[in-house]
Amino acid sequence: MPRKRLTREESREQTRLRLLDAAAVSIAKKGLAATSVEDIAAQAGYTRGAFYSNFKSKTDLFIELLKRDHQSIQEDLQRLLDADMSSEDLQKQLTLFYAQAYRDHTSYVIWAEARLHSVRDAKFRQRLNALCLEKRDVIAYFILQFCKRMKMPLPGPAPDLALASMALIDGILYFNTSMPNELPDAAAEALLGTIFSRTFFGAQA
Amino acid sequence: MPRKRLTREESREQTRLRLLDAAAVSIAKKGLAATSVEDIAAQAGYTRGAFYSNFKSKTDLFIELLKRDHQSIQEDLQRLLDADMSSEDLQKQLTLFYAQAYRDHTSYVIWAEARLHSVRDAKFRQRLNALCLEKRDVIAYFILQFCKRMKMPLPGPAPDLALASMALIDGILYFNTSMPNELPDAAAEALLGTIFSRTFFGAQA
DNA sequence: GAATTCAAATACAACACTGTATTAGAGTTC
């Protein structure tokens, strides 16, 4: 097997990536607090030395992890919303987005972990909020365009409606995931459909 | 000060209560994982001995804590919903309820912590879901009664609508709390008002 | 009021985690 000889920079980058991936797995499985630096390093196939040589601290790594995830979510979201604005329903787009974003479950847990962490750490909260607001703005813009195109009056401030969408989808996704018998996929989708269409069209689903 | 001489049972109960209260505070502040048994005991004014003599483990205590909180929430909720069914708006009732339930912030954090924990522990998840569903049913019943009284057709299955209400309120409360400048109280209320009234009345707010 | 029973304190042994300081061994430069 002709293993490529890596340059020092490439090698370092690879280590960073592996550590980040390992952290995501471990944090999703055991939680941020219960995940030790050692866990992360070991999971990635290194020792703690590698970790500290690449990150200042566990929190430091966690923030990088969130940023990375956020970036990828943002890209997916943009692509999705840009794709076909001709679509009749806001709901499907947004739902699809979430199904997409949280497809691997790891992502969901990491953000839940982040929200919880942000309750306790003001500095962290600021950073997390900044990320959330970026997402909100993308969605708000979409809602705005959508209503304009449909010649519907906005039922409220677009940014607030965007937050509500995020809140609703997130919460419903939680129930859907944690009690799939009570709220199976179909019911969750129908529920979102009802609320979205009634909210935006003001009328029948 | 004539301090009442406690019976053995009373004393034990007092210790349990103090430990539970202390745990709530500590868990809200630092998180479940970061809270040691020692922290809890010390916070309550005891040593670890007292803890282990009253609870099997930290998880054990945590579940008791949730049960206790749930019970008190359920009672508040029942009282609120039973009180004056003549009210015109579902939204105010439910919003009020949450403002009530999460009044002290500790409660919110504990439940967020619980949800996260439930992702990782199937047994725990079952127990948590049971509590959630109890709450859902109370709300669902209220929604049902409300729509009947208003002579409105239900826009969907009442239990699902109840879950959606919980999801929405929870999420919006999170934004409202963590970024009060972006979503101040008034905006959060207005937002809930818009969505609820549009969902249930199908028409203008 | 002596014997008992039980809640809670204390002592203890094992272990996990952190972060730094030092070392080894590659990659890089000349």
Place this chain on the structure above:
DNA sequence: GAACTCTAATACAGTGTTGTATTTGAATTC
């Protein structure tokens, strides 16, 4: 290819946590 410069491994010192085993002292029983 020798000197160097990094990355990551290893060693280590300090601290925190857990759960059990034992002890103390107060409440209860007779």
